[in-house]
Amino acid sequence: MKLTAEPLELRLRHTFTIARSSSDWAHNVLVRIRHGKHEGLGEASPVSYYGQDQAGTIKTLREMGRVLAKAHPFDLERVLAELRRKYPKHPGALAAIDLALHDLIGKLLNIPLWKYWGLDAADTPRTSFTIGIDSLEKVRQKLAEAERFPVLKIKLGVPGDEEIIREVRKQCPKKTLRVDANCGWSVADSIRKAKLLEKLGVEFLEQPVPPGNPAALKRIKQSIGIPLLTDESSVVPEDVPKLLGCVDGINIKLVKCGGLRRALQMIHTARSCGLKIMIGCMIESSVMITAGAQLTPLVDYADLDGNVLISNDPFRGVKLDKAARLLLPKGPGLGVVPA
Numbered sequence: 001m002k003l004t005a006e007p008l009e010l011r012l013r014h015t016f017t018i019a020r021s022s023s024d025w026a027h028n029v030l031v032r033i034r035h036g037k038h039e040g041l042g043e044a045s046p047v048s049y050y051g052q053d054q055a056g057t058i059k060t061l062r063e064m065g066r067v068l069a070k071a072h073p074f075d076l077e078r079v080l081a082e083l084r085r086k087y088p089k090h091p092g093a094l095a096a097i098d099l100a101l102h103d104l105i106g107k108l109l110n111i112p113l114w115k116y117w118g119l120d121a122a123d124t125p126r127t128s129f130t131i132g133i134d135s136l137e138k139v140r141q142k143l144a145e146a147e148r149f150p151v152l153k154i155k156l157g158v159p160g161d162e163e164i165i166r167e168v169r170k171q172c173p174k175k176t177l178r179v180d181a182n183c184g185w186s187v188a189d190s191i192r193k194a195k196l197l198e199k200l201g202v203e204f205l206e207q208p209v210p211p212g213n214p215a216a217l218k219r220i221k222q223s224i225g226i227p228l229l230t231d232e233s234s235v236v237p238e239d240v241p242k243l244l245g246c247v248d249g250i251n252i253k254l255v256k257c258g259g260l261r262r263a264l265q266m267i268h269t270a271r272s273c274g275l276k277i278m279i280g281c282m283i284e285s286s287v288m289i290t291a292g293a294q295l296t297p298l299v300d301y302a303d304l305d306g307n308v309l310i311s312n313d314p315f316r317g318v319k320l321d322k323a324a325r326l327l328l329p330k331g332p333g334l335g336v337v338p339a
């Protein structure tokens with residue numbers, strides 16, 4: 001197999017702001033792995049919060065490519081284990097290779113990944129659409145643009161954010177609302193603000209406090225009336241058992257856990273712990289969003305809107321029906337083709 005890695009610059013429709021960062025572009029990486037007449041596609045969406053960037057990811061991927069030179073796509077388990085051992089700090093680069101190998105396996109077998117895993121494409125959930133932090137006027141404009149989405153994920157975690165969620169509920173009295181505070185609150189903030197969220201009928205609260213403190217999550221869970229999910233606290237499969245009894249569910253992201261194989265491990269571990277599961281994303285093209293979507297028949301919630309937030313997606317794959325339910329492609333592997 002031969003690997004190539006190149007920059008993939010994705011332009012945001014709106015400046016995207018969360019509790020800790022703001023951006024107009026996502027500097028992703030596109031990976032192509034060639035095997036005979038087939039090409040597998042992969043992507044990484046490097047996360048600065050985890051010390052990842054585009055240049056470092058490309059450099060690592062090119063080094064990783066040497067391990068692939070003598071391997072076959074069906075060596076996936078061995079190749080990924082070896083790469084994880086050699087590059088434990090590069091889950092984004094690993095995810096890109098994991099995606100491309102899965103894409104190749106599907107193409108060699110000529111079946112889509114969801115079928116390869118024995119899943120029913122009719123079982124996909126609706127995806128939420130994310131509203132980043134902004135002025136009330138800008139939030140109103142974004143809500144108007146998000147009219148077709150019945151489920152919204154509202155980013156909070158900054159001073160005065162109660163005004164944002166009140167305004168969203170006023171503008172959207174019927175929609176399902178989810179709140180992600182991206183570690184922006186204290187335990188006391190979380191318990192106090194969750195009362196308002198409960199009153200406004202918010203479906204769940206995601207990661208209100210910083211990671212590394214399951215006891216804090218447990219105190220919050222025991223004191224609030226809506227489900228508590230983690231994201232920054234549930235990065236890799238090994239994090240999941242530590243959250244047992246402390247939260248109601250976890251958010252899984254391919255770029256953080258290291259790809260589809262690790263995501264499957266997280267899904268099964270979380271199910272064994274009685275947790276709900278969401279598949280989420282960063283700002284990503286249809287390559288990585290479609291990869292995440294392939295797993296969604298196994299989960300409760302999807303937050304796979306990264307490709308909808310950009311204006312220059314070079315690919316197409318998963319689509320949305322009128323109710324924003326994910327429609328999985330029927331093509332082999334990831335089922336992603338050039339736009």
Ligand SMILES: [Mg+2]
Binds near residue numbers: 182
């Ligand atoms: Mg989150």
